[in-house]
Amino acid sequence: MNDFLQVLKRFVPPYKKYLALNILFNIISAFLTLFSFALIMPILEMLFMGDKGTVYEFMEWDQGSFKDALINNFYYGAYYMKLHFGPSVTLMLLAVALVVMTGLKTGTAFLSSYFLIPIRAGIVRDIRNFVYDKMLRLPIGFFTSERKGDVMARMSGDVAEIENSIMASLDMMFKNPIMILVCLVMMISISWQLTLFVFILLPIAGLIMGRVGKRLKRTSLEAQQQWGALMATIEETLGGLRIVKAFNAEKKMSQRFHSENQLFFSTSTRINRRQSLAHPMSEFLGTLTIAIVLWFGGTLILSGNNIIDAPTFIYYMVIFYSIINPAKDLSKAAYAIQKGLASMQRVDKILSAENPIKDPETPEPVPTEDRSIEYRNVRFRYGTEWVIDDVSLSIPFGKTVALVGQSGSGKSTLADLLPRFYDVEEGSITIGGVDLRHMRVKELRALMGNVNQEAILFNDSFYNNITFGVESATMEQVIEAAKIANAHDFIMATEEGYNTNIGDRGCRLSGGQRQRLSIARAILKNPPLLILDEATSALDTESERLVQEALDRLMKNRTTLVIAHRLSTIRNADMICVMHEGKIVERGTHEELIALNRYYKRLVDMQKF
Numbered sequence: 001m002n003d004f005l006q007v008l009k010r011f012v013p014p015y016k017k018y019l020a021l022n023i024l025f026n027i028i029s030a031f032l033t034l035f036s037f038a039l040i041m042p043i044l045e046m047l048f049m050g051d052k053g054t055v056y057e058f059m060e061w062d063q064g065s066f067k068d069a070l071i072n073n074f075y076y077g078a079y080y081m082k083l084h085f086g087p088s089v090t091l092m093l094l095a096v097a098l099v100v101m102t103g104l105k106t107g108t109a110f111l112s113s114y115f116l117i118p119i120r121a122g123i124v125r126d127i128r129n130f131v132y133d134k135m136l137r138l139p140i141g142f143f144t145s146e147r148k149g150d151v152m153a154r155m156s157g158d159v160a161e162i163e164n165s166i167m168a169s170l171d172m173m174f175k176n177p178i179m180i181l182v183c184l185v186m187m188i189s190i191s192w193q194l195t196l197f198v199f200i201l202l203p204i205a206g207l208i209m210g211r212v213g214k215r216l217k218r219t220s221l222e223a224q225q226q227w228g229a230l231m232a233t234i235e236e237t238l239g240g241l242r243i244v245k246a247f248n249a250e251k252k253m254s255q256r257f258h259s260e261n262q263l264f265f266s267t268s269t270r271i272n273r274r275q276s277l278a279h280p281m282s283e284f285l286g287t288l289t290i291a292i293v294l295w296f297g298g299t300l301i302l303s304g305n306n307i308i309d310a311p312t313f314i315y316y317m318v319i320f321y322s323i324i325n326p327a328k329d330l331s332k333a334a335y336a337i338q339k340g341l342a343s344m345q346r347v348d349k350i351l352s353a354e355n356p357i358k359d360p361e362t363p364e365p366v367p368t369e370d371r372s373i374e375y376r377n378v379r380f381r382y383g384t385e386w387v388i389d390d391v392s393l394s395i396p397f398g399k400t401v402a403l404v405g406q407s408g409s410g411k412s413t414l415a416d417l418l419p420r421f422y423d424v425e426e427g428s429i430t431i432g433g434v435d436l437r438h439m440r441v442k443e444l445r446a447l448m449g450n451v452n453q454e455a456i457l458f459n460d461s462f463y464n465n466i467t468f469g470v471e472s473a474t475m476e477q478v479i480e481a482a483k484i485a486n487a488h489d490f491i492m493a494t495e496e497g498y499n500t501n502i503g504d505r506g507c508r509l510s511g512g513q514r515q516r517l518s519i520a521r522a523i524l525k526n527p528p529l530l531i532l533d534e535a536t537s538a539l540d541t542e543s544e545r546l547v548q549e550a551l552d553r554l555m556k557n558r559t560t561l562v563i564a565h566r567l568s569t570i571r572n573a574d575m576i577c578v579m580h581e582g583k584i585v586e587r588g589t590h591e592e593l594i595a596l597n598r599y600y601k602r603l604v605d606m607q608k609f
Contacts, residue, residue: 004173004337007166007344011126015119019174022119025112026175029105030182036101037318113171120167127162131155131350138350139357140421144382149232154350157227158343165340169333176326176333183323190316191308197296198289198320219274220342223267228346230260271339286324293320357420363440366447367432371528371559372397373418374433379426380417387413389582390427395559395575397528402562402570404603405579411563414579415531418561419445431529449522451551453534455514457506462491463498465506466520473524485520485550487513512547519550530560567607576600 012019081090132155143151187195237244237253244253297313308316373395380388388410395401403411416422417429420436429436436444457465466481467473478498482488490513494500506514522530532551548569564570571590578586578599586599593600 004166004341007341011123012119014126015122018115018119021115022112022174023178025108025115026178027182029108029112029175030179032101032105032108033179033322034182034186034319036098036105037315037322109175112175116171116174120163120170124159124163124167127347128155128159131159131347134351134353138353138355140416141356141382142353147228147232147235149230149235150228151350152235153224153228153231154346157231158224158346161224161343162340162347165336166344167340169336169340172326172329172333173337176330179326180323180330183319186319187316190312190319191297194293194297194300194308194316198293219267219271220339223264223271224343224346226260226264226267230257230264233257233260286327290317290321290324293317356423357441359440360438363443364434364438366439366443367434370397370432371447372432373529373559373561374430375414375417375427376430377427378414378417378424378429380413380422380424387582388417388424391582391584392427393577393584393587395561397559398557399574400555400560400562400570400572402564402573402576403579404564404567404570404576404600409579410582411579412533415533415561415563418529418531419448419450447527448529448531449525449527449554450531451515451518451522451533451554455506455511455518457502457509457514457517459501459504461496461499461501462494462517465502465517466498466524468521470521470524477524478520481520481524484523484553485516486546487516487520487550490516515547516550519547519554523550523554528558530555530558532560532562532564534563534565567604578603 081093085093135151135155184195187198233253233256237257244250294317297308297316300308301310301313373393375391375393378388378391379386391410391414393401393414403414405411413422417424418436420441423437431439431444431447458468462482463475463478466478475498479488482491482498490509491498491500502508502517506517509517532555551569562570562573570576573590575587576590576593577584578593580599586593586596588596594604
């Protein structure tokens, strides 16, 4: 229950107004329920006692206790109506009063639910927003250790489970305790001896249900983790379907999915069986409690000790029975909440994840003139091995520096440190003499444009992909950027031109077209610093020529860091750095490195061959 209260404490405050109205109408509904039950007593007395019923006289309010005066005068009113209007009319009036009271009760019950719905829907919306926003803020390093399918499962399946269990139980959690509390207060006022006996029985039933609920939470957490693994398998299968088919691995993937699905089925079956136990168990325990109270109260009446009389005992049992259903619903809600808390625990793994890439408390302004880049004794590692080991590199403003070397030598990591996708562990990186960690992350990344080996595009129009991240761009600027990137002609050849949707990840375009579109996006941003990560390595010769022309235009008058496998594309770079096992082992122009006849010369010769 403490975990549930912590969830409410985190997400309910924006909806305090709705919560206050919900509680208010729940209290009114509970009191109206008690008074509507009270109308049954004079009806029963008239039906079964007839003219032999007790004669009542009006009692002054200051005579005896207020409780005795209230009960007496209530019966006196019914007796007075019976005396003057007759039993039939009195019954009709009491029946009308019962209908009115029930109408008011159901109306206030509806209003309590009416004001709860914005809380329930709003909290789920807020959780989705918080998770998505946190996912955008988290560094890339977080997602290298998490499977995308599992992250998607937390955003979809786990949040849906929170909605279906915790949020769906809010009505029962706010309404039923109030109903139970009001009824218990009335029961105490009728007979504290009998209610004391009830208090001894109820905790025993609650203890039995609580034990099953704890086990349910543990199993639910296990099931949600298995669901995450299942989603990860689906995501990997869809992403790698071409390879699965090419290697005839359908059977292998099918067996893997069936195995994980069977495991999820077994766990879900255990959870649902345990959850379905809640209603029968609560009904049995409730009936057992009623039977025991009925025996105990009947014994008190039969003993003739005047602790409680028969009509009052009937009213007492009606009130007591009215808290059995809320108690059952409360027990079912407790089961559902335990299941939802397991999902909340998984969602919290994202919400509570620490983001090491933070803005400084007192940020320094971004340099406006000198934007030279300086790597000073930089070291970085993902695990225990240093991926970047004591690298120092100067990139003067407006110059082009290329990084070459075998795969795994640290080229892409060195580039990723520049926009602070990761932070250096030792050493520093400066722009214009200002350490990257002393600038605001948003302002730092605003200086840079990226063109990667895999053109990352979105399922949207050409226009929206080119203007991605650039606000208030005109169509003329977009067309100019597309022309510089050699993209305008193929865009205009489509059905709707710049408004044509390019499909998921640009699936309707060729590799060269996707790359030119990403170059147009970088051109429109017009950044002073440019990072090109193997932008032409996956293209055919014709596409490479068109992309390289676009890149040459893009690189003019910009500081550019190029990562290249095709050495022909960086022949004219101002400086080429050869990386090997996280270190820069050679640096110089193309001609200088050829003359050294070492690593770079060997790479050139292999590509010529």
